[in-house]
Amino acid sequence: MQVTETLSEGLKRELKVVIPAKDMEAQMNVRLADAKDKVRINGFRPGKVPLAHLKKTYGKSIMAELVNEIVRERPTQILSDRGEKSATQPSISMTEDEAEADKILSAQADFEFNIAYEVIPPIELKPTSGIKVTREVVEVSEDEVNEQILKIAESARSYETKKGKAAEGDRVTMNYLGKVDGEAFDGGAAEDAELVIGSNRFIPGFEDQLVGVKAGDEKVITVTFPTEYPAANLAGKEATFDITVKDVAAAAELEINDDLASKLGLESADKLKEIVRSQIEGQYGSVTRQKVKRQILDQLDELYKFDSPQGLVDAEFENIWRQINTDLAQSGKTFADEDTTEEEARAEYTKLAERRVRLGLVLSEIGEKAGVEVTEEEMQRALYAQLQQFPGQQKEILDFFRNTPGASASLRAPIFEEKVIDKLLSEVDVTDKTVSKEELMADDEEEGAEKPAKKAASKKKAAAKADDASEGEEAAPKKKAAPKKKAAEDSAE
Structure with missing residues (x-):
């Protein structure tokens, strides 16, 4: 097999792969010899079918199987030998001329095909010691717990x-x-x-x-x-x-006592307060984590500047653009209503897609170098969460993840990303700051009120919405x- 690089331009690579006809024929003969004792052909005793007759009868079909296996398996091996990783599935092309294809299947011509792909750029990891984040913490008061209990208890009033x-x-x-x-x-x-x-x-x-x-x-x-x-x-x-x-x-x-707790299915008022406090803390904790995560990603974005594979950027942009147009359609608005133009919005969301891809590659490299792994148990929990979201469709969802190539990656990616963030939080300088719930929620509420196209022009707001490259916007x-x-x-x- 001969591999020749025909294009090396930025991250783009193209390779020409040639497998001599004699090598293809040799592989075919091995398979024919293996089939010799298994096939049953009228007029011949088992195991006595001449190789030439087998080749005439089954040669082209076996060569077709070899061609399919080669284009399916060899690109991965070739890239591995070159020490490269493809950003997306490599594009494979070969002759479409029937006469040429027939010669290849008859072992009368070399088998040639081309591989086109974009490499993932090498990323040299930088120290994280200079990253500093502020973790906002809300202390949940007894009054807030009681207020929430009374809201919940309306159903029992x-x-x-x-x-x-x-x-x-x-x-x-x-x-x-x-x-x-x-x-x-x-x-x-x-x-x-x-x-x-x-x-x-x-x-x-x-x-x-x-x-x-x-x-x-x-x-x-x-x-x-x-x-x-x-x-x-x-x-x-x-x-x-x-x-x-x-x-x-x-x-x-309504009075918060054991009787109320009993109506809500709990054994005591203390247990009710404990559960409600935990829920409130969990809600605030989720916002706190997202804000800390944004700070980390913003600083990583400043640390790492490199060109991202265009194929990944284009795919990410299409995801964003589809959501933006869906939001506008549902609200009955246009880009003009949001004080922007489609051209300006495209430019800003292209930058957003580039940021998402670049940060995704950085997090992937950090996690890989640190040996971060997603366990089978974590994948099962993520799958179970998906099933719970769509009651009555469990079979269809299971079939989708079983039969769709790459589907499991959609479960793995957000888990992997959060585990990498956990690792970074153990390394960076974190300062806790006690704030009110209004202060904690202020930025998120402001961002939630922004219109998608209008505020795309704000780098800070756009970046905030890109902070979760795997999970996307809600x-x-x-x-x-x-x-x-x-x-x-x-x-x-």
Whole structure:
């Protein structure tokens, strides 16, 4: 086998591989000899089929198998021998001329093919001792724990029938019938429907008009459905609801005690507080880690400057661009609405893609040199988490990961990345700083309010959104469509 480099331009490489016809024929003869005792051909005793007859009958099919095996396996070996790593799957090309292909399969011509790829650039790791980060820590107060418990406990709150008029916080039990232009509409009626005034479960204006009603009252409520309401036949329309009040009940006081804990399925108030405190700390801890991670990645971005494989950058850009256009389409906006142009946005998100790829390569090199590994148990946990997100689709998801090349990498990559970040946190200079929850969340809330295209021009904001190269951005929460039987309820329930 002869390998000749035909292109070396930046990170791009092209190789010409030639395997002499005699070598291909020799490999074919070995396989024919192995098949000699196994094939059954009429007119010949087992094991007595002449090699020439076998070659005539099976030669081309065996050569075709050899060609497929060579183009599938040899590129990896060739790159390994050259001490190179391909950034993406190498591109293989060979003759498409049928006459030439026939000569190759007949062992009358050398087998030639070309390999085109981009190499992963060599990365010389730099000391991490100069990296300094501030880890913001929030101390969870007893008041915050109690406040969160009371929010959770709303589902366990009891109500007692009261005399008199309904007020904010009271529960109204009623029958209602919704009409548009005097005609009842599907999903606009219910009996014995319960609604807590102030819960904002129904469309704007509905609950406010229940203040002051009493059991036995009949009333007509007039409201206007939001323009973005999921049901197109109701969106933006004025509607009336004929209301018959069945009961008005006042909310009982919530007290954090063992009885409340029992209603929530726990053995004691102390255990309830312990769990809620842990949940709050976990939420703050997640934000803290992301902010620390951003600081590390920002400083790595300053330390490492090199050209990234264009194929990886293009693929990353397409992922980002697809999400940006999806977000704009869902919000009904354009690039002009976000004070930018498509050209400017493309330029900024190309820089973002380059950063993501470069940092991904750096983290990969750091992890590889440090011997960071993802265990089978960690992969199984990640797969289980995927299955939990899509109940009822477990079989399809399992088949996808079993049968899709590279699919498991989507599970491995974020785990590997977080383990590398853990390693870096053990090496860099970390200073803890106690802050309020408002200070901790301020930057994230500001970034969450930014529009994707408009703020692409801000390097700091764009970089912050690139901090997790494996997991990507989280989509903004979407409003759910209201069930038909509760068309009067706001779809943002």
